[in-house]
Amino acid sequence: MPATIPVEKDATKLPGLERELHLLYQMLLIRRFEERASQAYQQQKIGGFCHLYIGQEAVAVGALAAAREDDYVITAYRDHAHVIARGASLNACMTELLGKPTGCSRGLGGSMHFFDRANHMYGGHAIVGGHLPLASGLAFASKYRGEDRCTLCFLGDGAINQGAFHEAFNLSALWKLPVAFICENNLFGMGTHVARAASVKEVATRAKGYDMPSMIADGMDVRHMRDTVYTALQAMRKKPHPFFIEARTYRYRGHSMSDPATYRTKEELEKYKQEDPIADFKAILLSEGKLDETKFQELDREAKRLSAEAMRFAEESSELPLEDLHKYTFVDGADR
Amino acid sequence: MREISYRQALNEAMEEEMMRDPDVFLIGEEVAEYNGAYKVSQGLLEKFGPKRVLDTPISEAGFAGLGIGAAMVGLRPIVEFMTFSFSLVAFDQVVNNAPNMLTMSGGQFNIPIVFRGPNGPAHQLGATHSHATEPLYSNFPGLKVAVPATPRDAKGLLKTAIRDDNPVLVLESELLYNIAGPIEDKEVELLIPLGKAELKREGVDVTIICYAQTVRMALAAAEYLAKQGIQAEVLDLRSIKPLDRETIISSVSKTHRCVIAEQNKPFCGIGAEIAFQVQREIFDELDAPVLRVAQEEVPMPYNERLEAAVLPSQEKIIEAVYQVCYL
Known part of the structure; x- marks a missing residue:
C-alpha cells in the first residue's frame, strides 16, 4: 500500500487484504485527526461544542465499509468519523472546525454540522433524535424513485428516548423504507447511563415495538460491524424495509470537550481501553500475518502527517468574507 | 373570470403542480382516503394514486421531518398540517431542519418544501386549536411565510410556493375555505410572487x-x-x-x-x-x-x-x- 492512501469511497470494491488494511487506516485517520483537533480545541483554535469519537471508530468505519458509494448517510453531532470514513478530506474537516470557507460546510456548520454532498453524507445533526425523520425521508426518496440504495442513519443511545425516534421508527416500518438505524450505544447520553434513561434493558429491544428486525453488533470490532451492517443492507436491498442495529461501543473521552466524565469509574474506562478497536484490530491483523509492525507504523505516521497537514491547511485558509453573511439563507438570489 | 372557493383554489394549485412535476407529492393526516380533514385535497388520491398522496399516522414531527429528508435529495413535498396548531408538535423539524439546512451545510442542501394547512383561530376551538403561528415562524430566517386571504391569492401563492427552492409555509384559514372569489380560468397559469402585497x-x-x-x-x-x-x-x-x-x-x-x-x-x-x-x-x-x-x-x-x-x-x-x- 502506498504512503498516501486515498480513502476508498466504496471499500467493498477493494481486494481482500487491502480492504482490511483500509479499515485499520481509516480508524487511524479518525483517531489522529481527533487527537489533533482535541489539542487545537484546548488551544482555543476551535469554538463551540466538540464531541470526539475516540473509542467508537470501529462503528462508523465498519458500518460504512459495508455501504455502497451511492447510499445515503446521516448522523448526529458526533459526526467527524462518519464524514471522514465517507471520504471527505481531513483538510476540509479540520478547516470546518476552524470555521473557514474551505471547510466541508464552509465554516458555517462547525463540529456538529459536517456535510459532504459529493459523498452522499447528509450531515451531522445536533438536536438529539431530530435527524431520524430526515433519514426516513432520504429512504422514502429512494423508494419513491425506485432505487435500491439504502440510508444509513447513525444515532446515539440518548436518541432512543426521543419522540422523533419513535415517529421515525413507526413511519419507516409502516412504509417499509430502506433505512438502517445504527445506534451507537456508548452507554451514556452525556452523563446519564442508558440504564437510567431507557425503559428497556437492551437498546435493540426498541425495534420490537415496530416489528422491525434488529441485530446487535460488537461496536469495538470493526469486522463484526462491517459484516453485521452488510447483512442488513443486503436484505434491505432485496426487499425494502428498515433495520435496527445496536452497536455496543464506548467513548474514551467525555461527552464533549468540556466534560471531565466524572460519572464513570477509572476502572470502567480502563476495562474498555483494553478493548480499543484500533489496538485490537491491529493485533488480529498481526496474528493473521496481514500486517507487520513496520507497515502499521507507516500507516499511523501517514495518519498523523495528514492530520498535522490538515491543521496547517486550516490555519492558512482565509476567513469567510462578512459580505457572504446573507448568502446562504435562501437559495434564490444566492450565488451558489 | 370565474368564481371558486378558497378550498377549491388550493386544490387546483396542488393538482396543477403535481401534474407538472412528478417530484411533487402530498403527505399529511387524512389527506388521501379521507380527502383531507377540510377536503382541500379532495380527489387528489384518485388522480395521483397512493404513491404521491399519502396518509400519515398522527406523527407531525415524523412526517414533517420525512418531508425535509426527501427534499434534501430533490423531491418537492407538500406537507399538510391538519392545523398549524399541530405543527407545534413538529416545531423542531420546521424551524431547525428546514430553514437551517442551507446555511449549516454551507449552501450544499436547500429544502424545497411546502408546509401548508389552516392557521389561526376558527370558531370555538379553544386555546390549543386556535394558534395563529405566523409570528413564530416569521422569526426564523430561512423560512418564507405566505398568508393568502382570497381564492386567487391562495392558488397563486401556493403554486409559487411549490416551485420555490426554499421552505415555504402557506398559512391558510379554516374560516376562509368556503369563501368564493373571482379567479382566472384554469387554462391561465396563475403564479403570484411571494413578498408582494x-x-x-x-x-x-x-x-x-x-x-x-x-x-x-x-x-x-x-x-x-x-x-x-x-x-x-x-x-x-x-x-x-x-x-x-x-x-x-x-x-x-x-x-x-x-x-x-x-x-x-x-x-x-x-x-x-x-x-x-x-x-x-x-x-x-x-x-x-x-x-x-x-x-x-x-x-x-x-x-x-x-x-x-x-x-x-x-x-x-x-x-x-x-x-x-x-x-
Missing part, C-alpha cells in the same frame, strides 16, 4: 394593513368608513416573509395614517414589526401613531362571546381608524 382597495385617508382572516374585516370596515367620508386603503400583505416593505411604505406615505389588523397576539406580533418599519422609514410622514388591532393577550377561551371579544373585528378596526384620524 396587494392593494385590495385604494384610499387616501388611512392605510389598513391586513392579511389572511383580517382582510375581509378590513374591507368591510373600509366600506363602512367610506360612508362616513373616510377613504381607507386596504393593503393585503399576502406574504409576511418576505415582507413587502416598499408597498407598505408607499401606501402609508400617501395616507399618513396606519392601522395594522393582525390575527395573532399583539406581543411580538406581526404588527409590532410593521409598526417599527413604518416609524423607522417614514417617521415624519406619520400624522398619528400607528395602531394595531390584534387578539387580546389571553389563551383563547371556548365561550363564543368571550372568543369574539378576543378576536380582531370590523368594529375594532373602525374604532382604530377613528383614533388615528383623531375622530
